[in-house]
Amino acid sequence: MTQNPVLPRHRRYVPLYLFILCAVNLATLVTPARAASIDTAEKVDIPAQPYPRSGLRQRLIDAGKNIPAVDTSLQFDIPGLYYPPADTNGKTAAVIVVPDCDDRFPEDWISILHDAGVAVLRISPGQAHPSQSYCTAGTLDNPKHGVTYWAFDALSALDYLVAQDGIDPDRIAIFGYGYGAAAAQFAIYRHGHAKRFDQRFVAMVGLRAQCMSEMDNFVPALLVTVKGDRLNPPAWCQWRMDRDLRPDREPVMFKMLQSDETPEKQATRKFLKVETGQDTTALILDFLRKTRIILKGDKP
Numbered sequence: 001m002t003q004n005p006v007l008p009r010h011r012r013y014v015p016l017y018l019f020i021l022c023a024v025n026l027a028t029l030v031t032p033a034r035a036a037s038i039d040t041a042e043k044v045d046i047p048a049q050p051y052p053r054s055g056l057r058q059r060l061i062d063a064g065k066n067i068p069a070v071d072t073s074l075q076f077d078i079p080g081l082y083y084p085p086a087d088t089n090g091k092t093a094a095v096i097v098v099p100d101c102d103d104r105f106p107e108d109w110i111s112i113l114h115d116a117g118v119a120v121l122r123i124s125p126g127q128a129h130p131s132q133s134y135c136t137a138g139t140l141d142n143p144k145h146g147v148t149y150w151a152f153d154a155l156s157a158l159d160y161l162v163a164q165d166g167i168d169p170d171r172i173a174i175f176g177y178g179y180g181a182a183a184a185q186f187a188i189y190r191h192g193h194a195k196r197f198d199q200r201f202v203a204m205v206g207l208r209a210q211c212m213s214e215m216d217n218f219v220p221a222l223l224v225t226v227k228g229d230r231l232n233p234p235a236w237c238q239w240r241m242d243r244d245l246r247p248d249r250e251p252v253m254f255k256m257l258q259s260d261e262t263p264e265k266q267a268t269r270k271f272l273k274v275e276t277g278q279d280t281t282a283l284i285l286d287f288l289r290k291t292r293i294i295l296k297g298d299k300p
Helices: 014-039 055-062 108-115 147-162 179-187 234-244 278-290
Strands: 042-046 078-083 092-098 119-123 167-177 203-207 221-226 252-257
Touching: 042 147, 078 147, 092 108, 092 147, 092 179, 108 119, 108 167, 119 147, 147 167, 147 179, 167 179, 179 203, 203 278, 221 234, 221 278, 234 252, 252 278
Parallel strands: 092 119, 092 167, 167 203, 203 221, 221 252
Antiparallel strands: 042 078, 078 119
């Protein structure tokens, strides 16, 4: 009877050793490359644009009324981190990121967006307007709103970004997180600051979005919420959508995520795994493809 040859013990493990060695070498090649693309962030100071004159103020001036000057005491340049496009051969899309009011943002999304082939500009309105700290000074019952300042900061960042080399001015989106998503909605609101600027965002994403603005927008929006999130209640978004959306208005997509993690209370804020999960990532990237921020020729 023919017997199968039996390799000596040390020879039987050679293929396993080679596999582990290759995996380790591959990891050392891939991980630094991913980190390097994000380590190229440039610290920037974004000039605040002149605060727009409201229609009411202009009408009063035209009527000869003596109107006091606009208070610019809270208007400062906005600190930011700029992740330039990896591909410098042509014009690239970009995303302006607006963090939560405590200046926190799921940093994995910076990598996801940058790896998808777009430039990223992360702004910090909370550092520009510390007196309007909603996180530390406000509560759900008694909010301290600086959201209009934040929306204006996002529009100032848009004006800054269109002047950067390699950026396609017609493919810039805004991505807000938590309170920053509320500001992002105001930055695309048809009857807000955005109407006073020629340059506009082409899409808006809100993750764990707070919904404070009327949903009459210049561009399509995607609102992603988490069930049971007391600080960013999905019901706020649902109520405004039911009230505001009509066939003649730009579409607003809505998704409520399910999570087995306990959403935070007002006093504590934490990231949830579902925010960067595979399904959430696919949902948001698909929306950015449909709105031509990510093109088929870009990276996945």
